[in-house]
Amino acid sequence: MIPPVQVSPLIKFTRYSALLVGMIYGKKRYDYLKPIAEEERRIEAEEKKKREELERIAKELAEGGLLGRIACPHYGIVHPEAT
Numbered sequence: 001m002i003p004p005v006q007v008s009p010l011i012k013f014t015r016y017s018a019l020l021v022g023m024i025y026g027k028k029r030y031d032y033l034k035p036i037a038e039e040e041r042r043i044e045a046e047e048k049k050k051r052e053e054l055e056r057i058a059k060e061l062a063e064g065g066l067l068g069r070i071a072c073p074h075y076g077i078v079h080p081e082a083t
Helices: 007-063
Strands: none
Touching: none
8 A cells, every 4th residue: 555645734734724714705605695595584484474365365265255245246146145
């Protein structure tokens, strides 16, 4: 087996410096992006609530839950208690 090669101190220093710089950059970038992502998640949660409410209303309309309570003479739909 070949014995390990002695690595230059300059190469070692450069490698560890690049590693440290990358870690610092990653931390700064994470701290920059974190509030942006939190805001996007908050907005998405609000939109999801609105979307679910609209889907619930559409489902009730499709089942006739709300439609049975509305009088609409144009379509021949009359309130059940009105007759």
